[in-house]
Amino acid sequence: MPHDVSLRMPSSSVVDLLWMQLLLLLVLLWPSLVMTSSPSTMALWRHGDGSAVMKVANNGCYHSESPDGGLTVRCSAIGLTQVPLGLPNRTVRLYLDNNHLSSLPADSFSGLSLLSELDLSHNQISLLEPGCFRGLSSSLRSLDLSSNRLSTLNPAALGGLRAHANLTHNPWHCDCELQLSMPQLDLDPSSLAEVVCHTSDLSDLGAVGMPFVLLAEDWDLCLSLRKTTDVAMLVTMFLWFSMVISYLVYYVRHNQEDARRHMEYLKSLPSRQV
Template sequence: MPHGAALRTPPWTRADLLGLVPLLLILRAGPATTSSAAVALWRHGGGGGTAKVGDYGCYHAQSADRTATVRCSGMGLTQVPPGLPNRTVALYLDRNHISSLPANSFYTMTLLTELDLSHNQLSVLEPGCFRGLSSSLRFLDLSSNWLSTLDPSALGGLRAHANLTHNPWHCDCKLQVSMPQLDLDPSSLAEVVCHSSDLPDMGAVGMPFVLLAEDWDLCLSLRRTTDVAMLVTMFLWFSMVISYLVYYVRHNQEDARRHMDYLKSLPSGPV
């Protein structure tokens, strides 16, 4: 460099400026809120702070092994965004307006280990909504939603450490069958509370589900209803059989009587 020549900073491109956004956010937030995901976002972002996921802009951090952490928190989403990377291992969809999970919502994300759906408006988990995650998912956060029931067919064999607190649960047989499939945090069991129940007269409303399930078999009433329906069906079937037998015997008796009357009317001597 010639003597006296001024040092010149290379021109900043738009991509460079965008790449500084997550770093500035990290520095502004301070070390208390800096997470490993945010650091990974800067280190592996390739100069880009955000990655487009379908039509939604979500923070997308890619690690050295090409797995991804996707954060779509607080974006006002009403559904799971399409086009999520197949190699996503952690997906944060918390603080949105998602009200239902249709079947196969995460079917292609076979590496997903952590799924945060807390603080949404979830009231419906359709059968098969977690299909494809039974062998990979290790943590599931469904807290602070509008869930009242948990169908075993929705879990699809899912076994994960789950947070189900702060939902208006209806404590019934479905919930009792589904709960053992999940590894609930013992410290949060007291906050999984029955807002309604199939046993309202037993003081179940307002009781933690774990205490209710210890003392009552919530499937018992269902089994009793099934047993009663079966008994009624058997009684009706038996009544139909008896009625048919009575009709058959009476009909044959009338035929036999007519036949005997006909035989009696025949001449008895030689003509």
């Protein structure tokens, strides 16, 4: 009998060990199983304050719902190259930071009429197409465009946004185009103080590294453009006057030659006998 017990004990230990390994493997594989089970599968956890956190499998974004019904969508650092489609229209806060976005097409956030906070920082955005923020002018309060590749601000792209915008760490080019755009922007005035010149048409005057609002107070960045335009106009007028004078000289000379030939013809006619 002792001999039989000694034989069964190792078998029970092996079974327990196998069960433990199986459970451990299941725990390790559970996130991938949740993510790959189906396009619409989502994991749901309920917090003590009544809010829910969901991980949506089809785009990798995390959704969290606050007690007031507002939705926060976090799509940070998941390799996005464009704004995800089909975002819930209850979205109040949207985080698209640390991705690979290079541009924002028109109507990128259509349907998100409740959006108040938008984080687009640490992307590669160099182009904001006209209408890319269409529909957000009345709701958006905070816009983070820091650490991108923006060099100018297009009023048609911002679409009348009155939000506070974080515009730091962009390669802003301070020139006449930017100076003409600034008065047309409805952004929170404190946002414009964060536009620091990375390059400028006045780089030889120490403009690089200077906030654009300070540069624009002291210098007319369109002055050189106006001078170039004035010179071009003077050259054009000079050429036009030269052409007119040349034509007049030709016209006078041509008429003089005709008049001379006519006089010679008249002289060659026989005089009439009285």
